Amino acid sequence: MLKGKTVVVTGGSRGIGAGICQTLAQKGATVALTYRSREGEAQRVLQSLQGEGHQLFSLDLCNEASIKEAFSKIFEAFPQIDGLVNNAGLTKDQILLRMKTEDFDEVIQANLRGCFLCTKMILKPMLKKRSGSIVNITSVIGHMGNPGQANYAASKAGIEAFSKSVAKEVGSRGIRINCVAPGFIETEMTEGLSEDQRKKLLMNLPLERLGTPQDVAGAVAFLLSDESSYITGQTLHVNGGLYM
Numbered sequence: 431m432l433k434g435k436t437v438v439v440t441g442g443s444r445g446i447g448a449g450i451c452q453t454l455a456q457k458g459a460t461v462a463l464t465y466r467s468r469e470g471e472a473q474r475v476l477q478s479l480q481g482e483g484h485q486l487f488s489l490d491l492c493n494e495a496s497i498k499e500a501f502s503k504i505f506e507a508f509p510q511i512d513g514l515v516n517n518a519g520l521t522k523d524q525i526l527l528r529m530k531t532e533d534f535d536e537v538i539q540a541n542l543r544g545c546f547l548c549t550k551m552i553l554k555p556m557l558k559k560r561s562g563s564i565v566n567i568t569s570v571i572g573h574m575g576n577p578g579q580a581n582y583a584a585s586k587a588g589i590e591a592f593s594k595s596v597a598k599e600v601g602s603r604g605i606r607i608n609c610v611a612p613g614f615i616e617t618e619m620t621e622g623l624s625e626d627q628r629k630k631l632l633m634n635l636p637l638e639r640l641g642t643p644q645d646v647a648g649a650v651a652f653l654l655s656d657e658s659s660y661i662t663g664q665t666l667h668v669n670g671g672l673y674m
Contacts, residue, residue, distance in 0.1 A: 434458070436510060437654060439454070440518035441519065442464060442475055444617070446612060446615055449647045450515055453647035455479035456480050460508070461484045462504050462511075463484065487500045491543075497544070514548065514562075515654070516545045521537065538581060538585050545589050545592065549596060557600065564608075565607075565608055567609070574672075593607045601662055601663075608653045608664050610668060612641060614640050614669070616643070635670045635672055638670075641669070646668050
C-alpha cells in the first residue's frame, strides 16, 4: 500500500503518533519520526517499526528554528519525501475565564502555527516532484467544541480551514492535503477518565467503545496512499459515531 514511500510523522513517540508510525511501517513506508522531549519513548517506537531505514529526529513545534533544523536533517537523510503527517500538538485545558493568555497562545502556536511551518517546509520538495500527500490530525473537538478546550478547539478547527485553503493552492501540482479528526482514543489522554466519565462517554458512542491509535492510523494510511488519489481538502472522521 505504501511500499517505496517515505513519510514524516511529527509527534511519533506515543499514543496516536506511535500507532501511525507502526501502521505506516507495516504497510511498507519508511518513517521519519519526530519527537520533542520523550527521546526514550521515541527510541522504543523506532525500534518497534517493521522494515529498515526509519530514523528519529528532534523537533519542537513552538520553535521555528528547531523545525527548520529538523527538516534540513530529514531532507539530507532522505532523497525523496512522499508524505507528511502533522500529528504533534498539545493541550492546555482551562475554562475561558481562567485561561491564561500564554496558555491560549501556546496551544495555537504549537498546533496551528506548527502545522503551518511543517507544511511550508515539506511543500518545497513536493512541488518540485509534483506529488505528495499531507495528512493533518485534527479532532472531533474542533467540530463539537468542549468546555475547557476553547484554545484546543480553535487550533484544530483552524487546521481544517488551513488545509482546505492550501489544498486549493497546490492541487494542480499533484499534492493532496486532507485531515483525520479522531474522537476519543485509548491513549494517555483518556487514561485519566473516571469510571463514571467513561460510562457517560460510551453512552454517546454508537459503536460503544473508545477508538484505538490503529483506528486512526488506518485512515491516515489510506489518505497517504494512491488509493485516495482523487481525495483532497477533506476531513475523515474517526470517532465511533460520536459526531454525525
